[in-house]
Amino acid sequence: MKPRIADRVGQLPGYPLAKIPQRKRELLAQGVDVIDLGAGDDNIAPPEIAVRALTEALRDPAMSRYGFQLGLPAFRQAVARYHQRRFGQTFEPLTEVLPLLGSKEGIAHLALAACNAGDVAIVPEPGYQCYIGGAIGALAQVHLYPLTPRTDFRLELGELPADLLRRTRIVFLNYPNNPTAAIAPREYLERTVAICREFGILLAYDNPYVEITYDGYRAPSIFEVEGAREVALEFHSLSKSFTLTGWRLGWVVGSADLIAPLMMVKNYYDTGPFLAIQAAGAAVLNHAEELVQPVVARYLARRDVAVRALGKAGFTAPVPKGTLYHWIPLPKGVKSADFATAAMEEEGVIVLPGSAFGAAAEGFFRIALTAPEPRLEEAIGRLGKVFARS
Numbered sequence: 001m002k003p004r005i006a007d008r009v010g011q012l013p014g015y016p017l018a019k020i021p022q023r024k025r026e027l028l029a030q031g032v033d034v035i036d037l038g039a040g041d042d043n044i045a046p047p048e049i050a051v052r053a054l055t056e057a058l059r060d061p062a063m064s065r066y067g068f069q070l071g072l073p074a075f076r077q078a079v080a081r082y083h084q085r086r087f088g089q090t091f092e093p094l095t096e097v098l099p100l101l102g103s104k105e106g107i108a109h110l111a112l113a114a115c116n117a118g119d120v121a122i123v124p125e126p127g128y129q130c131y132i133g134g135a136i137g138a139l140a141q142v143h144l145y146p147l148t149p150r151t152d153f154r155l156e157l158g159e160l161p162a163d164l165l166r167r168t169r170i171v172f173l174n175y176p177n178n179p180t181a182a183i184a185p186r187e188y189l190e191r192t193v194a195i196c197r198e199f200g201i202l203l204a205y206d207n208p209y210v211e212i213t214y215d216g217y218r219a220p221s222i223f224e225v226e227g228a229r230e231v232a233l234e235f236h237s238l239s240k241s242f243t244l245t246g247w248r249l250g251w252v253v254g255s256a257d258l259i260a261p262l263m264m265v266k267n268y269y270d271t272g273p274f275l276a277i278q279a280a281g282a283a284v285l286n287h288a289e290e291l292v293q294p295v296v297a298r299y300l301a302r303r304d305v306a307v308r309a310l311g312k313a314g315f316t317a318p319v320p321k322g323t324l325y326h327w328i329p330l331p332k333g334v335k336s337a338d339f340a341t342a343a344m345e346e347e348g349v350i351v352l353p354g355s356a357f358g359a360a361a362e363g364f365f366r367i368a369l370t371a372p373e374p375r376l377e378e379a380i381g382r383l384g385k386v387f388a389r390s
């Protein structure tokens, strides 16, 4: 008899990026000049300071031991100092900071700490896939909230019935947003925190793009909102701000009361990020402000090229104030999957169709600013040809 597989596996939606790498390899093997604007993963060298700190740490045998959830105290301290400098907030390094194997890991595990089977988890659609995956894994009842232009791509808890909110244990929010590039005004965050406090809902504030903002816009921490510590945990990542995606290091900050249950869950799933990577992470965070500047400058230059090229190619997309994404509407009737398939098969350009993020995201596609300006311009020009044919 074959082993049975849990129902929850069947409930997981298809992962948007799952099939692309294989098809990309095939196209490259056929000699196609592929330009990949799919995953938000830039082909840029890690900061030298990270490489040096990692190399040094590798020579210290103590760094090759289990990190456990405590991890490297120097990393926790560097995180706390970063939050103090950047947002003027104080977090106690040993109880209010927790290292993560990339922020995705912590976010995905959080629902296990927050939800009993059948409790409601409110998940934005489109949204980063680990929200729904974590909620399904925890046997939560997923309530999808469509992020559309109607609400400027904001998840408005106040629109939901009180009965639903009473059954809700967790909501996932992410601004600056992937994939829509929407941002969150302070009043929005205030009313959201107020509702979470009223109904005792854990607010998982996913903030990996906090440093990647443009035109003078400064993205906030949720903890700038009064009362947020009562209900929120905030997730951060070294992936995008410091071009360290594959190193797998992130962290969560918040009150000790809310961090402790996540740590308890994680005790049973992982043994903490590699200590040598945490040493590198500490070195990076100690120089965060200077390291992030060239990263933002590079994405800004690309954003500007993309905005111009998109206009020239016939698209009408808003100018993003943050993130490395453009969320581009398609004309009515054009299916995003058809558009993305034509872009890849006919023009060698990889984009993500809205439909890969769920039904509510149909009618859009996402590009990531993961190519240098001339390639980006070339790619968008090719997308324009697909657009003209569609």
Ligand SMILES: Cc1ncc(COP(=O)(O)O)c(C=O)c1O
Pocket: 040, 101, 102, 103, 104, 105, 128, 174, 177, 178, 206, 208, 236, 237, 238, 239, 245, 249, 250
């Ligand atoms: C919104 C959002 N949250 C979290 C992550 C995960 O980042 P990490 O590399 O720290 O796991 C990503 C990565 O693309 C993201 O877009």
